[in-house]
Amino acid sequence: xxxxxxxxxxxxxxxxxxxxxxxxxxxxxxxxxxxxxxxxxxxxxxxxxxxxxxxxxxxxxxxxxxxxxxxxxxxxxxxxxxxxxxxxxxxxxxxxxxxxxxxxxxxxxxxxxxxxxxxxxxxxxxxxxxxxxxxxxxxxxxxxxxxxxxxxxxxxxxxxxxxxxxxxxxxxxxxxxxxxxxxxxxxxxxxxxxxxxxxxxxxxxxxxxxxxxxxxxxxxxxxxxxxxxxxxxxxxxxxxxxxxxxxxxxxxxxxxxxxxxxxxxxxxxxxxxxxxxxxxxxxxxxxxxxxxxxxxxxxxxxxxxxxxxxxxxxxxxxxxxxxxxxxxxxxxxxxxxxxxxxxxxxxxxxxxxxxxxxxxxxxxxxxxxxxxxxxxxxxxxxxxxxxxxxxxxxxxxxxxxxxxxxxxxxxxxxxxxxxxxxxxxxxxxxxxxxxxxxxxxxxxxxxxxxxxxxxxxx
Amino acid sequence: xxxxxxxxxxxxxxxxxxxxxxxxxxxxxxxxxxxxxxxxxxxxxxxxxxxxxxxxxxxxxxxxxxxxxxxxxxxxxxxxxxxxxxxxxxxxxxxxxxxxxxxxxxxxxxxxxxxxxxxxxxxxxxxxxxxxxxxxxxxxxxxxxxxxxxxxxxxxxxxxxxxxxxxxxxxxxxxxxxxxxxxxxxxxxxxxxxxxxxxxxxxxxxxxxxxxxxxxxxxxxxxxxxxxxxxxxxxxxxxxxxxxxxxxxxxxxxxxxxxxxxxxxxxxxxxxxxxxxxxxxxxxxxxxxxxxxxxxxxxxxxxxxxxxxxxxxxxxxxxxxxxxxxxxxxxxxxxxxxxxxxxxxxxxxxxxxxxxxxxxxxxxxxxxxxxxxxxxxxxxxxxxxxxxxxxxxxxxxxxxxxxxxxxxxxxxxxxxxxxxxxxxxxxxxxxxxxxxxxxxxxxxxxxxxxxxxxxx
Numbered sequence: 063x064x065x066x067x068x069x070x071x072x073x074x075x076x077x078x079x080x081x082x083x084x085x086x087x088x089x090x091x092x093x094x095x096x097x098x099x100x101x102x103x104x105x106x107x108x109x110x111x112x113x114x115x116x117x118x119x120x121x122x123x124x125x126x127x128x129x130x131x132x133x134x135x136x137x138x139x140x141x142x143x144x145x146x147x148x149x150x151x152x153x154x155x156x157x158x159x160x161x162x163x164x165x166x167x168x169x170x171x172x173x174x175x176x177x178x179x180x181x182x183x184x185x186x187x188x189x190x191x192x193x194x195x196x197x198x199x200x201x202x203x204x205x206x207x208x209x210x211x212x213x214x215x216x217x218x219x220x221x222x223x224x225x226x227x228x229x230x231x232x233x234x235x236x237x238x239x240x241x242x243x244x245x246x247x248x249x250x251x252x253x254x255x256x257x258x259x260x261x262x263x264x265x266x267x268x269x270x271x272x273x274x275x276x277x278x279x280x281x282x283x284x285x286x287x288x289x290x291x292x293x294x295x296x297x298x299x300x301x302x303x304x305x306x307x308x309x310x311x312x313x314x315x316x317x318x319x320x321x322x323x324x325x326x327x328x329x330x331x332x333x334x335x336x337x338x339x340x341x342x343x344x345x346x347x348x349x350x351x352x353x354x355x356x357x358x359x360x361x362x363x364x365x366x367x368x369x370x371x372x373x374x375x376x377x378x379x380x381x382x383x384x385x386x387x388x389x390x391x392x393x394x395x396x397x398x399x400x401x402x403x404x405x406x407x408x409x410x411x412x413x414x415x416x417x418x419x420x421x422x423x424x425x426x427x428x429x430x431x432x433x434x435x436x437x438x439x440x441x442x443x444x445x446x447x448x449x450x451x452x453x454x455x456x457x458x459x460x461x462x463x464x465x466x467x468x469x470x471x472x473x474x475x476x477x478x479x480x481x482x483x484x485x486x487x488x489x490x491x492x493x494x495x496x497x498x499x500x501x502x503x504x505x506x507x508x509x510x511x512x513x514x515x516x517x518x519x520x
Numbered sequence: 521x522x523x524x525x526x527x528x529x530x531x532x533x534x535x536x537x538x539x540x541x542x543x544x545x546x547x548x549x550x551x552x553x554x555x556x557x558x559x560x561x562x563x564x565x566x567x568x569x570x571x572x573x574x575x576x577x578x579x580x581x582x583x584x585x586x587x588x589x590x591x592x593x594x595x596x597x598x599x600x601x602x603x604x605x606x607x608x609x610x611x612x613x614x615x616x617x618x619x620x621x622x623x624x625x626x627x628x629x630x631x632x633x634x635x636x637x638x639x640x641x642x643x644x645x646x647x648x649x650x651x652x653x654x655x656x657x658x659x660x661x662x663x664x665x666x667x668x669x670x671x672x673x674x675x676x677x678x679x680x681x682x683x684x685x686x687x688x689x690x691x692x693x694x695x696x697x698x699x700x701x702x703x704x705x706x707x708x709x710x711x712x713x714x715x716x717x718x719x720x721x722x723x724x725x726x727x728x729x730x731x732x733x734x735x736x737x738x739x740x741x742x743x744x745x746x747x748x749x750x751x752x753x754x755x756x757x758x759x760x761x762x763x764x765x766x767x768x769x770x771x772x773x774x775x776x777x778x779x780x781x782x783x784x785x786x787x788x789x790x791x792x793x794x795x796x797x798x799x800x801x802x803x804x805x806x807x808x809x810x811x812x813x814x815x816x817x818x819x820x821x822x823x824x825x826x827x828x829x830x831x832x833x834x835x836x837x838x839x840x841x842x843x844x845x846x847x848x849x850x851x852x853x854x855x856x857x858x859x860x861x862x863x864x865x866x867x868x869x870x871x872x873x874x875x876x877x878x879x880x881x882x883x884x885x886x887x888x889x890x891x892x893x894x895x896x897x898x899x900x901x902x903x904x905x906x907x908x909x910x911x912x913x914x915x916x917x918x919x920x921x922x923x924x925x926x927x928x929x930x931x932x933x934x935x936x937x938x939x940x941x942x943x944x945x946x947x948x949x950x951x952x953x954x955x956x957x958x959x960x961x962x963x964x965x966x967x968x969x970x971x972x973x974x975x976x
Contacts, residue, residue, distance in 0.1 A: 210961035260957040309949075316946040345603045383692055395550065402679070408672035414599055414606065417668070417713075421604050424717050431717050435710040442709075446682070446702045454689035475551055482547065492599045 070115055072127050073108035074140055075176050077101055082168035085161055094161035095151075098168060102148045105171060109140035117494075129182040134498045135284065135351075136179040138491070142355050143178065143276055145480070146362045147171040150268045152473040153366040155373030158266060162203055167272065170196055174276045183286060187226050190278055191219050194248070197261060200269035210264070214257035218247045222282075229290065238291050242299060245287060248279035249336050250329050251299070252306040262325035267372065271365045274328055275358050280350070283339050289505045300340035304433050306333035311440035315447065320368055320378035323448050327364075330441055331357045331404060334434065338419050341430075342506070345422030347499035352415035352491055356403065359484065360412055363400030363477035364445075367393045370473075371452065374464050380448055383455025389464040394453040396474040401445035403481040405438050411484035414492060525591075528582055532593040532612050534575035535620060535663065539656040542568040546649050561648045562635040568652075569631060572659060573624040580617045589613060589736030592665055592729065605725045608672075611665035615737045615866065619798055620662040622870050626790050626877050627655050633881055634782040643687055647780065650687075654680035658791055662798065667716040667726035670802075674712060674763070674795065678705040681792050684783040685776050697775035704772045708762025708796075715755035722748050732805040738862040740805030749809035756803050757817060764796025764850050766824045770831075771931040773847055777839040784839055785880030789846050790873040797850060797869050800857050807858070817858030825851025830924040838883045846876050 081101030088094040116137035126132075132140065151167060170193070177189040194215050201208045225241030228234060250258040262270045288296075310330035317323040335357060338350030370393050371378060371386060378384070387394045399410065406416025416438060423430040466474065542564055549556055556564075583591065591612040599606040610616075631651065638644050657676025664670035682705065686698035716726050723730040732740035760766070765773040776788045787793070800807065800817065807813045825848045832844030849872045856865040894900055909917065926932070 207961055210957060213960045256953060256956050256960070259953065260961070264961075312942070312946045313950060313953075316943060316950055345601060348601055383695060385690065387689060407679070408675045413672075417606060417716075418599070418601065418604055420713060421717050421720055424721055425603060428714075428718070428721075431714060435713050438713075439706045439710045442706045443699075443703055447699055450686060450695040450699055454686055454695040455692065456690050471553070478547070478551060489599050492601055496601050 068111070068115075069127070070108050070112040071130060071132050071179065074105060074112050074144075075127065075130060075172055075179070077105045077108060078168040078172040078175075081105075082165045082172070085164045085168065088161050091156070091160050094164045095156070095159045098151060098164035101168060102144070102151055102171070106141065106144040106148055109144040109175070113137045113141050129185045130176060130179040131181050132179055133181070134494070134501065135281075138355065138494065139178050140175055142358050143174050144171070145476070146275055146358050147174075147272065149362045149366045149473055149476065150271055150369075152469045153369040153373075154268050155369075157373070158268070160203075163266070163268075166196060166199055166203075167268070170272045174272070174278065177278050178276075178281055183226060186282060186285060187222060190222060190248070190282060193273065193278060194218055197265050197269055197273050200265045204264075204266060206264045210260050211257060214247060214254075218244055221247065226286065229286070235292060235295070238287065239295065241282075241287055242291065242295060245279045245283050246299065246302070248282075249277070249303075249332060250274075250306070251302050251333060251336065252309055255306065255310070255329055258329055259322050259325040262321045263319070267321060267324075267365065267369050270325070271328075271362070274325075274332065275361055275365075277332055277335060277354060277358070280335060280339060280354060283336070284502055288339070288342060288502060296340045296342055300337050303333045303337035303340055304430065304437075306330070307337060307437040308433055308440070311437040311444065314444035315440055317444075318379060318381045320372070320380060320448065320452070323380060323444060324365060324368055327404070327441060327444060328361055330437055331361060334419060334437065337434075338422070341423065341426060342503065343422060343425055344496065344499050344503060345418065345425065347502060348492060348496045349415055349419035349422050351495035351498055352488075353412075353419060355491065356412040356415045356484075359477075359480050360400050360404035360410070363396060363481065364404060366470075366473050366477060367397035367400065370466065370470050378452060380451040383450065384452050385455035385457035387453040388457040389460070390466055392466045392471065392474045394449070396477050397452070398445075398449055399481050400477050401449065402442075405442045405445060409485055410481050411488070413485060414488035418492065524582065524586060524588075528579055528588075528591050528612060529593050531575045531579040531582070532591070532610055532663065535572045535579070535624075536610065536656075536659055538568040538571040538575070539652065539659050542652045543656055546652055556645065558635070558639065558644055561645060562631070565631045565635075565648055565652065565655075566628065569624055569628045569655065573621070573628060576617060576621050576624055579612055580621065583612060583617070590734070593663075598668075603720075605720065606668055607666050607725060607727065608669050609665040609727065610663040610669065611728070612663070613737045615798075615801055616663050618866060618870060620659055622873055623655075623658045623662055623791050626786055626873065627651075627658070629877065630782045630786040630881070634780075637782055638780065641780075643689075647684070647687060647783070650680045650684050651783070654684075654787070654792075658795075661795060665728055667712075667719050667728070670799070671709075671712055671716055674759075675709060677792055677795060678702075678709065678763075681705075681776070681783075681787050684779045684787065687779050687783065694778040697772075697778045700775055701772045704762050704769050708759045708769070711755045711758035711762070712799075715752055715759060718748065718752050718755065722752070728802060731803070737802070738804055740808075746809070749806055750813060753803075753806045753809060753813040754816075756799060756806065757813070757820070760796030760799045760854075761820065762796070763799070764793055764854070765847055766796065766820050766851065766854060767827055767928075768930055768934065770824060770827060770847060771927060771934065773843045774835075774840045774927070777837075777843055781839070781880060781884060784843075785877050788843055789876035789880040793846055793850055794853075794869050794873055797853050797857070797865070800854065801862060801866060801869075804857060804862055808860070814858045814860065818855050819858075821851045821854030821856070821858055823851070824854065825849075827851075827928050830920060831927050834921060834924040838887060839880070842876065842879055842883065845879075846872075849876075 078101060085094045085097050088097060112132050116132045147167060173189050173192050177186055180186045180189060197211060198208050201211060221240050221244035225237055225244055228237035229241050247254045307330050310326045310333060314323050314326035314330060317326060335350050335353045338346040403410035403412040406412040420431050420434045423434055545564060593610040595608040597607050638647055653676050657673045657680060661670050661673030661677060664673060682698045682702045685701055686695040688694045719726045719731060762769045773788060777784050807817055828844045828847030828851055832841055832848060835841040835844060853865050853868050856868060
């Protein structure tokens with residue numbers, strides 16, 4: 063079968079939009095959920111086909127749709143983002159699975175994948191603005207205050223638009239600075255991170271996950287910022303990202319609410335990815351691109367387990383031991399393997415990217431490696447603490463069965479396969495991401511400074 | 521000669537492949553939602569261990585017959601990128617084959633013991649799954665020839681140990697103690713990871729052969745001099761200190777006794793606690809790079825041994841007493857490594873692991889016998905106080921007693937100077953962040969998070 067002969071990219075981007083338009087007219091939540099699941103599965107299949115078609119015939123014209131193109135950067139990300147959305151749908155309890163939630167999720171899937179494949183700056187900016195506004199819709203649908211979130215979203219949109227408008231001609235430093243500030247706001251780089259834990263607490267867990275985990279700001283950083291930003295600016299941002307990674311990891315250790323724990327853990331992980339982007343060496347950029355994939359998958363798995371637990375027991379406190387292992391051992395195993403994969407446990411999908419990141423950072427100085435190792439250490443402690451709090455202890459007696467449901471079972475099997483089997487494909491992923499990193503650095507118009515270790519060696 | 525190499529490669533890979541296949545079976549059962557019978561699990565575990573053990577003994581016999589002191593099994597480069605090279609490689613030599621044979625022999629005994637000891641226990645499957653992870657980790661670490669391979673095994677051993685400490689998870693104490701041990705393990709894992717990075721910076725790769733030369737252990741190239749090697753040595757010592765419960769990390773060892781007796785026996789009496797010793801033996805040439813490094817190892821070992829002896833003297837339960845007795849011996853073995861007595865340390869480690877395993881698994885029935893003896897004679901036999909203790913002034917005796925009872929105040933010191941300041945600092949940050957979020961949202965009463973008394 064010739065995979066390149068079909069317009070897979072169109073199918074990937076348009077299927078969720080058509081699905082959203084259809085689901086919007088469905089009144090029954092169960093029917094809307096079934097439709098959405100069908101569309102998501104079709105979208106996932108199309109995304110996998112796009113990726114396979116790209117790697118079998120990279121230059122094919124079928125992988126282009128106007129300003130959207132499945133290039134080396136985007137092709138492997140499409141299935142990953144489809145899995146994130148699929149897992150989020152599977153992990154949503156029936157109570158929250160309203161037709162409007164399904165519409166929002168399908169729109170988010172289409173917009174996220176469009177942003178990753180978008181080759182036009184204006185298109186990317188528009189999609190980022192759209193994605194930033196989706197949580198407002200989510201908050202409104204739950205009758206929650208949007209004020210706190212708007213304090214972030216409005217400056218972000220203004221800075222993004224201003225930065226993009228002025229950075230086009232001749233790229234003045236202050237315009238790039240505005241763009242960088244917008245990206246830092248979107249990535250929650252300290253001290254601009256206050257909105258992120260609040261979003262996880264106030265909005266739906268799924269809504270927050272779908273906004274934070276795809277790391278669309280990374281696409282903006284790679285496409286808009288990296289080619290023009292001066293060295294000092296990137297260096298200063300990389301230090302801020304590193305600080306955020308350690309700070310958020312430390313915060314994750316002391317949290318007593320599961321959602322805030324997850325928010326800070328996600329922040330720490332995404333900051334590590336942003337640190338690697340801002341370091342802009344070949345190794346660090348390769349690590350960033352590999353980590354991007356592994357963090358989305360592992361954090362999606364962790365979020366899936368937490369959401370499945372929340373749907374049974376309500377908001378989860380980490381102050382006491384709940385003993386949920388006996389009722390849902392599958393969720394306990396899913397939580398543990400996804401959590402360990404996110405901190406780079408050997409044999410999992412996160413191992414090689416994390417090793418690559420920490421090793422790569424040594425080029426800038428051993429202090430960077432030590433700090434990253436510290437962040438990974440805190441994250442590991444936070445995950446085990448949360449695991450013990452949620453799954454060990456005296457089990458509560460219930461009159462109804464709290465065993466996992468068939469969709470949850472599918473989700474856990476997916477997580478386990480992705481985490482362990484995905485680890486076996488690390489060499490191929492590293493090779494392909496290294497090529498992309500090389501290409502991205504070639505586009506850079508500012509000469510890099512000598513590396514710290516090179517100076518020492520001379 | 522090529523036939524012999526092929527045979528050794530096959531046997532070496534078989535040692536690792538059997539535990540790996542065992543884990544794959546557990547994984548497939550999890551994916552297929554199949555609950556395995558106790559008998560099936562027992563047979564699978566013992567089958568995997570025996571296959572590995574026979575392969576290890578076969579490899580040792582071939583190497584002895586052909587006077588081959590060192591054989592490397594290369595699995596090829598896993599990941600190659602500029603400035604990064606990840607390679608999985610195993611080595612068959614005196615140290616690795618001794619340790620892997622010890623590990624497999626003791627695991628075989630403990631597996632046979634556990635199938636009966638944990639019969640009809642609710643967590644039977646969980647125990648053996650974790651036991652399989654431990655076995656895989658131990659075999660990988662023992663045969664490792666690159667620091668990445670060692671790190672992979674090291675982490676698997678740590679994870680399985682911690683989850684087995686929390687095996688009786690309905691009670692609050694085991695998970696709490698498991699978390700404490702995990703924290704110490706994460707610190708030593710971070711040190712090992714940094715050591716791996718430094719090895720890459722020095723040699724461009726993480727092979728032990730490249731670091732110390734392609735000689736049979738414990739010989740090495742004489743030129744391992746420079747500040748890099750000293751720093752590398754310190755990082756390895758920190759990693760080993762965490763894993764082997766040396767001072768100042770000794771506090772976790774008695775806490776680890778919360779797990780079931782078979783796991784305590786094989787982990788903290790025999791294998792896991794000696795993994796730090798194994799690491800120092802493997803990288804012992806690095807310790808020779810600076811005399812102060814060797815001196816540091818000697819001081820660390822002797823201090824730990826003294827501490828283990830004193831704390832062990834006042835323990836009131838048999839598992840804790842055995843744990844501190846283990847610590848004393850581990851301290852002495854570490855000191856022997858520092859003195860350069862590598863063969864002696866290896867033999868001491870092998871003997872000690874076997875003896876301690878026997879003592880641990882005999883402990884429950886020994887207590888039973890002891891109670892029967894007390895009932896028969898009608899009085900409790902008096903323990904004799906050593907002569908040197910009686911010669912000490914009463915004040916010193918009292919101080920020593922208190923010091924030992926409080927386990928050298930190590931836990932309190934770590935808690936007071938590291939854990940508590942950390943918790944206070946980050947809880948304060950959390951409090952400020954909540955206030956800031958409430959301010960933005962226009963909420964009136966900011967939530968104040970209380971600072972917990974029990975860190976972590």
